[in-house]
Structures are given as structure tokens and as C-alpha cells.
Amino acid sequence: MSSTSARPVSSASEVTTGLALMFLSVMFSPLIDIFAKLAVVTIPSAEVTAGRFFVQALCMLPIVIWRRSFADFSWRQSLFHAIRGLIITVSMISFVTTLKYMAVADAIAIFFVEPIMVTILGGIFLKETIGWRRYTACGVGFFGAMLIIQPSFQEVGYIALLPVLSALCIAIFVLMTRVLSHREDPWAMQFQMGIWGLIFCAILLFIGDGSGSDLFDPVMPEGSAWFYVAGVGAMAAIAGIFGVYAFRAAPASTLAPLQYFEIVSATIFAWLVFGDFPNAVKWLGIAIIMASGLYILWRERRFASKPVSDTSEATLAP
Template identity: 30%
Template sequence: MQTNTRLGIMLMILTTFIFAIQDGISQHLAANNNVVMIVMIRYWFFAAFVIAIARRQSGSIRAAARTRQPVLQIARGTLLALEICVMVTAFVYLGLVESHAIFACYPLLIAALSGPVLGETVGWRRWVAIGIGFIGVLVILQPGFAVFSPAAAIPLASAFMFALYGLLTRYAARQDNTTTSFFWTGTSGAVVMTLVGIWFWEPMSASDWRWMITLCITGAAAHWLLIKTYEVAEASAVQPFAYLQLVFASIIGVTLMGETIRPNVAIGAAIVVGAGLFTLWRARQKAASSE
């Protein structure tokens, strides 16, 4: 397929917008229902979508599931499912704005951990950017100016888990293709969430079921758009626009959830995003020079 960067950017912007809507719906549902149950139902729909995509792209489910590293793939899927549970919990305790402001540090964590996990070389410029980015996180958290909220550690834990998931995905890509990894992400996550979530089942109101169905549909739509994004454009070209999810989620949080953006959160988020964009740019420059 011919590369179309402009189309890829437009698709990434649309994808991040839908993911932000998902986050708003997740926050609404988690305020009235058990988080684990919500994620479990969401994964049922996601697994069905993943199996359909895998069958179409690989010809059969068996072909899509074929891997030499099943333990790694199951670990990836499990980690992502747990990360989603943690992040939705963060939405309940901190709201969309502050949760996403802290979570935005995950590209910096990926850069910092790429050395010990993948054996990649991280230059001094990226280490400086990582350090500046974490100063931004401290600006958001305001340690020393107020009592540190334990809830602030929840999105930070989610960012660490998502960064580790991203690194394991890159490691798995050395032997498995994207379709195989996508298949294991959805199916293993659904199995794990079912084994755990079925014990947390509780009645849900009719209106919340409608929101739940909307959450499942938007989830499938967002993942489908993300697949299309990477089909038409290089990941390095569109990845910086993933930060727009922070912007969209903040708009939803302020306009629909009654949240406010404190000055330190805005300043800290700007520092984190700026540092993250620099690390992405340096990674792209390094990849271009090696080619």
C-alpha cells in the first residue's frame, strides 16, 4: 500500500478523539459499576473483533495464533488488560484531565526502559529529555506544596504498565507479525478478565447498558482506525499526534465532567508532552541515520 502521511495523520487524530470519548464513557460507567466487570465486558467485544480481523488477514484463527513465544504474548495481553483496569480506576479518583496529564509520560518511560529491556542505546539528549519530562510530572504532582495524593500514583502505575506493554510488543515483533500480536492481545486479555471479572458481576441499569454497548462499539472503531492509520503511514510520522488524546480528554473532562485544569497541571503536561515529542523526534532521526 502506498504511504499517505496526511491521511495517516487525519486517521490518528480521529482515533485519539474516539479513544478520548471511550475514556469519558469508562469514567461514567466506573462511577456506578465495578471497574473489573466493565473491562471484562469490553474485552468480550474486543476479542470478537480481534478474531474477525485475524481470520480475514491470516486466513484462519490457527494461522493468526501461531507463535513461538506464547508465554510472552499471553503476558502482553494480560498486562494491557490490567493496565486498562488501573487507568479506568484513575479516571474515577482523579478525573480525565489529571489522569491523562500524568499518563502522558509513558513515551518517556519507554525510552528510559528500552535500554535494559530491549538492549537499545539511549543517547544523552534523550536522557536529558526524559529527565525534563519527569520534572513535568513533579510539577503536576506538586510534592512539597500540598499533601501528596496517593491516587496520583494510579495513573503513574498505568503509564509504567503501558510502557512495559509497548516494549514487550516491540520484543514480540522480532518473531511474530502484527496480526498475531493483535490476536493474542485481545484473546488472552479476554480470558484473563473473564476469569477474574466474572466474580465481580453485578446488575447494571438499562442506561448504563446502553453506554456499555457504545463503549464496545467505539472501542472496535478506534482499534480499526488505528490499524488503518499504520497501514497508510509510518508509525514515527503519526505517533506524535497520539498526544492529542490528552487534549480531547481534557476538553471532555472540563465540558462534560465538570473538571478544572489547575495551572500546575497545564504547565506540567506541556513539559511532559514537549519532552515526549523530542524523544520521538530523536528516535526518528536515529532510525533515519541508521538507514
């Protein structure tokens, strides 16, 4: 979760197609976390993350071959891709670790401060013009996140801050992707991301072998654990593909608000699978985060400023 934005839309049918594909993307995205939460019970976080990258890259490989995207690989940018791979690895391991201790809906809701972080970092590093209204909305959004983090912090301690770290990594990842995305094929970029992520996970698992760490000490999956790990990667690939084609069919400014539906779908899936359901205070925090994020998107759209988070790879977030 690359092209910087979708091409101009020429018909209402394309917008409808884009909306339908984005809806499917946000419906499949929470399943990544459902499978990850099931897998991390018996498998270390780095191994679950490695499984995701492996299956995701494997799913992308036929598309990369069919599109002849290997020709678009920029090997001179390998260091850049490696840094992106390292950042996404840290983000995924942090989020998967969170899922071991926190409810899926709570973790995803906290993670959705990511668009707010992209807005702030874009203003600082990419010199985006960000007015006081959007900065105020960012502050309100962080307040909403604190309403979720505070009770979670009492329950699980510093683990409750890991979704914030994950969101920060994804925000940096999105900004780096934007710098490179106008020069490279989105499928090639996603494939390289998976390969580099897999390499970094392999290094961490090699170092952690025999350490007893529930983050880095590899184990041999047994029984249904194989299915859970495969499910993480498969759902990530499916959600990513739907997201890419959604952004190709319709403007990002039209699709972005739908991404917040992921919080709702995550809550439904988590309730069905684990029986988890946010309390009233957490629902208030979720509502504030969604409202602040949607306001930021509305301001960007109203003033025709290109959203700094406008990349199709953003759909690959946890």
C-alpha cells in the same frame, strides 16, 4: 494498542491518509476513558475492563476471520501472549480505577509518561542507543508529571500514582509486542490480547465475587451502564483500527507527535461531559510532558533511530 512499523511511504497522499487516520484515532481514544468514567460509577473496574476486552475482541473477530489471521496464530507463543494479556489487564484496571476519582485529562496527561518509560526501558533491556539529551528530556517529562500528580495526590491520595503504574505496564507491553510483532499478524495479536485479557478479568471477578470490592466484585449492569460498557469496547476497537491503518499508511515517526493531541481532545471531551478543566499548574505539567515527549521523538527521527515505541498496538493504550 502488531507490525513494528509502517511500510515505506511511496506518496504524499499516503502520508496525508495516515495523518488523517491518526487524527481520528486520537479523537476517539479519549471517548474510551469518558465511557469508562461513566461506567465505573456503578460497575467495578475489572468488570468495565472485561467489557472492553469482550467488545473489542468481538469487533476484531470478523476482521480476523476475513483476513484468515487464525492461520498466523503462534500457539507456541501462548505463554508470551498470556503475559502480555496479564500486563494489559493490570494497566487497564489501574487506569479505569483512576478515572473513578480523577479528572480524565489529568489521568491521561500523567499516563503520557509512557513514551518516556519506553525510551528508558528500551535503553536498558533492548540496548537501544539513548544519548544524554533524551535521558534529560525523560527527566524533564517526569518533572512535568509530578506537577500534575502533586495536587492530585493531595486530592485523591495514592490513586494519583495509578496512571504511572498503568503507563509502566503499557511500556513493558509495547516492548514485548515489539519482540513478537515481526512474526505475527497485528490483527491476530490484538485479538489474542483481548481474549487473554478477558480470561484474566474473569478470574479476578470470580475470586472477587461477594467480596464487596469496588474493583473485583461483579454486579449486574443496569440501564445506561450497559451502553457505557459497550461504548468503552467499541471506542477502543475503532481507535485501534484507525491506529493500525494509520501506521500502515505513514511512518511512525511522522504520526507519533499527533498522539499527544489526545491530551487536548481528552480535555475538551472531559470539559463537555463532566465540566472538568485543568488548572494553571496542571497545564504547565501537561505542556512539559508534551514538550519532552516531542523532543524525544525529534531526536529519534533526526538520527534515524527506530523509536522503541514504534508499534501499531501502542494506540491501544488507555
